[in-house]
Amino acid sequence: MRACPPLPRALPTPLGPVKVRRTPDLKTSAGDACCGICHWDEGLIEISADLEDGQAWATLFHEYTHMLLFNAGLNVTLGPTVQESVCDVIGTGMAHLVVQRTLTRPAPR
Ligand SMILES: [Zn+2]
Numbered sequence: 001m002r003a004c005p006p007l008p009r010a011l012p013t014p015l016g017p018v019k020v021r022r023t024p025d026l027k028t029s030a031g032d033a034c035c036g037i038c039h040w041d042e043g044l045i046e047i048s049a050d051l052e053d054g055q056a057w058a059t060l061f062h063e064y065t066h067m068l069l070f071n072a073g074l075n076v077t078l079g080p081t082v083q084e085s086v087c088d089v090i091g092t093g094m095a096h097l098v099v100q101r102t103l104t105r106p107a108p109r
Pocket of ligand 1: 061066084087
């Protein structure tokens with residue numbers, strides 16, 4: 001099985017780049033262990049350094065979707081339950097493209 005590429009250190013958004021950081025023993029502000037955190041106001045996404053590569057990519061795209069929803073002003077409109085579902089679906093789907101190398105393989109002829 002081929003290894004996933006490493007996570008990028010930054011990602012572009014329509015409102016500017018966001019930094020991506022792997023953090024050991026990542027916790028929420030309440031002290032609970034978590035996989036990822038989207039810091040909208042800082043332009044930063046933190047991903048737990050303890051995740052395996054596929055899960056790290058899924059978490060990155062999950063948090064990136066949170067950032068895009070925030071930038072679009074939809075984070076409040078959607079409500080937390082719908083927003084988490086949207087981020088899970090997009091995060092998992094986009095990570096699947098990375099894990100399967102769909103985005104980096106040449107198109108079939
Ligand atoms: Zn979330």
